[in-house]
Amino acid sequence: MDNTKKIIQDFLTDIKNNPTKIFGLIYPYILLVGLAVGIFYLYKINYIEESTIPPSLPAASQSKDLPLIMPSESVSGDISSLTTPTPDLINKGKSLFTASCVACHGANGKGDGVAAAALNPKPRNFTSKEGWINGPKLSGIYKTLSEGITGSAMVAFSNFSPADKFALAQYIRKTFVPDPPQDTPDDISNLVQTFHLGEKQKNPGQIPIKDAMILAANDNETKYEDILNVLKNIANDSQPGAEIFAKVTNNKMKALITLSNSSDWHKNVNTFVNVIVNNVNQDGFNGNVYDLSKSDWNVFYNYMNKFF
Ligand code: HEC
Structure with missing residues (x-):
């Protein structure tokens, strides 16, 4: 027992007197640790490769390019097909209404959408005969959508095509307006003139x-x-x-x-x-x-x- 103590004591004094000796002692240990890390790496190399994030192309190059569209001439709003409330038009109108109008006019068309509380004047209640400015005829609603109503939150929806506007008008009249009044032939021909409907439009086309x-x-x-x-x-x-x-x-x-x-x-x-x-x-x-x-x-x- 004493012997062991002495050996340790000698050893410590030795190190004290000659500190560089410690490197010689630690060296094999460092070598062992290095070896262990190396072996571990080799052993896991497959896993490490798998978890490396592969290089990928930037998102832009993966996104879809513009489709090729041929130049064409179209008649803007061939309105004879838009003045009848077909199921197709009504469906189209419904989805446009849900996307762009419900916030103010409400899903039931009563002018009670979530944004309505803050507005003055209030959004039109389509189910009531009161308060209409341009009126609920096709021509009236078309005018409202094209020009908006000055002094109110009802803005012009000028990015909507003639067909979109008719679809909305058809949907509103069919779904909310009680006994919607019919347009006279004059109403329609005035509308056609005012908004240049039925005129030829040149669509320039587009390439990818x-x-x-x-x-x-x-x-x-x-x-x-x-x-x-x-x-x-x-x-x-x-x-x-x-x-x-x-x-x-x-x-x-x-x-x-x-x-x-x-x-x-x-x-x-x-x-x-x-x-x-x-x-x-x-x-x-x-x-x-x-x-x-x-x-x-x-x-x-x-x-x-x-x-x-
Ligand atoms: C930001 C709120 C808001 C949005 C969105 C909105 N409206 Fe309105 N709308 C109004 C307000 C407010 C009025 C009433 C204006 C007034 O009385 O002066 C109105 C009035 C109307 C009228 C009645 C016009 C008349 O003759 O009196 C129609 C029709 C109408 N909106 C259709 C639509 C359609 C269709 C959409 C969706 C494409 C739409 N609105 C989106 C606020 C909105």
Whole structure:
């Protein structure tokens, strides 16, 4: 027992006199701990890899691009179909009403929505005959929605299309207004005149951002509309050339940009084939081009020549 004590005492004095010795003593211990950590890491390496967050693309690149919309002409509010309360219109009106009007007018149309308490004048109670300014005819409600009511919280809903406004008017009249008064032919023709209903509207169309970027990168200012128009013509066409185009393209817009960017291909069928085949899959055309016969190529070449 004494012996052990002595050994320990000697040891401590030794360290006291020569403190660097302690490193020599600790060293094997550190080595062991390091080894243990290393072994633990190797043992768990699969798990560690699994729990590492994989790199991911930024959200923007995963979100949906704009859909391609062809340029078109439409008649704004072909109102003959909107002046009859069809179930479709009423349903559409109901969902618009729930989304945009209930807060003030209340789900029962009594002007008692959650926001109503704070308002003066109060939102119209559609179930009462009192207090109407423009009135509950289709034309009256249409006017209210187009112009709002000055001096009140009833603002104009100018972002709503004519069809939206008619749908709302139909829904309100059908659901809340007792014995809703009918519009006279004059009411309707005044409405048509005042709000320019039934006039032709040009819708410019829209292309996906990725295609717009290709256009921009190719410095193609003028061509955007031209190309959309070509696309539209081909889409409405049932000629063999149009069918070939549909078959051999994976991105129609890009395919047309490819053709519009090169004038070489106009020379003859061979240059046409070269321009397309050179860069298949990147240029909007797909592998089906390899299945085209000589006469298919001729048909296709002549067809595309009509557009560029
Ligand atoms: C922020 C509150 C608010 C919202 C939202 C609102 N309204 Fe109103 N609305 C009013 C108020 C207030 C009046 C009454 C104005 C007055 O008496 O001067 C009114 C009046 C009306 C009238 C009666 C006009 C008349 O001839 O007297 C109609 C119809 C109407 N609103 C429809 C709608 C429709 C449809 C929506 C949804 C698209 C809507 N409102 C959304 C507050 C609102």
